Amino acid sequence: MDPDPPAKAPVRRKRTKPLRLLHFTDPHLYGDAGGRLRGVSTLDSLKCCVAHARQHHFPADAVLLTGDLVHDDARGYGHFSSVFDALRAPVHVLAGNHDLPREMQLRLASRPFDLAPIVRYRDWVIFLLDSVVPGATHGHLGDETLAFVDEGLARHSDAHALVCVHHHPVPMGSEWIDGIGIDNAGRLLEVLDRHDNVRGLLWGHVHQASDGMRENVAMMSTPSTCVQFLPASDEFAIDERPPGYRWLHLYPDGRIDTRVEWVEPEG
Numbered sequence: 001m002d003p004d005p006p007a008k009a010p011v012r013r014k015r016t017k018p019l020r021l022l023h024f025t026d027p028h029l030y031g032d033a034g035g036r037l038r039g040v041s042t043l044d045s046l047k048c049c050v051a052h053a054r055q056h057h058f059p060a061d062a063v064l065l066t067g068d069l070v071h072d073d074a075r076g077y078g079h080f081s082s083v084f085d086a087l088r089a090p091v092h093v094l095a096g097n098h099d100l101p102r103e104m105q106l107r108l109a110s111r112p113f114d115l116a117p118i119v120r121y122r123d124w125v126i127f128l129l130d131s132v133v134p135g136a137t138h139g140h141l142g143d144e145t146l147a148f149v150d151e152g153l154a155r156h157s158d159a160h161a162l163v164c165v166h167h168h169p170v171p172m173g174s175e176w177i178d179g180i181g182i183d184n185a186g187r188l189l190e191v192l193d194r195h196d197n198v199r200g201l202l203w204g205h206v207h208q209a210s211d212g213m214r215e216n217v218a219m220m221s222t223p224s225t226c227v228q229f230l231p232a233s234d235e236f237a238i239d240e241r242p243p244g245y246r247w248l249h250l251y252p253d254g255r256i257d258t259r260v261e262w263v264e265p266e267g
């Protein structure tokens with residue numbers, strides 16, 4: 001009689017697949033589906049960006065939507081289901097200075113939308129920090145928010161972290177824009193510097209793309225899905241660049257692969 005076959009050792013494969021994210025920001029929707037910001041139909045341009053992402057970067061594990069969802073018009077929230085439901089991916093939402101946070105919470109209260117300030121995906125933890133000052137254009141991080149991210153980074157020290165915020169936490173090299181960033185950004189950077197698991201900082205608000213590094217942390221801004229602002233201009237100026245969005249691949253070893261896509265409007 002044959003001896004029992006040796007028990008198979010469990011095969012532990014190291015996970016190498018990235019977490020795939022799509023980042024859309026500053027869509028500035030109106031209640032009127034034809035509403036335009038500086039000549040751009042904001043709902044149409046958001047739809048074009050999402051369609052481009054579906055065609056080129058799908059499937060994705062999650063979507064990040066980091067503020068100025070509407071342009072001071074609560075009825076604008078009514079369009080988000082029609083744009084995002086079909087993606088069948090969770091949509092993590094953060095408010096911007098043009099949002100109406102109470103209305104946003106009411107209108108985006110159910111799936112696929114998620115307003116939680118922290119979410120864990122496998123080897124990664126994502127923070128969505130509220131920087132809105134009611135009635136103001138610039139941003140500020142309250143003591144509670146700073147304590148929240150400090151404590152969360154410690155609690156998830158086994159994960160790599162991506163921190164998202166609406167307003168910019170570093171100067172963009174543009175005088176008018178740098179007057180409307182986070183007025184106490186230094187405190188956020190101090191908190192992040194205390195933790196060695198922070199891999200990326202991601203924001204909207206500035207309607208322009210930028211990619212840099214700070215102390216091994218990827219610093220990323222994503223263009224708006226509608227109108228862009230001219231980089232490096234000390235006075236307010238519109239850029240002619242088309243709508244855009246960003247894809248990010250977050251790897252189990254902490255690496256971030258990312259690129260901005262510019263989407264030429266149809267027709």
Ligand SMILES: [Fe+2]
Binds near residue numbers: 026067096205206224
């Ligand atoms: Fe905006």
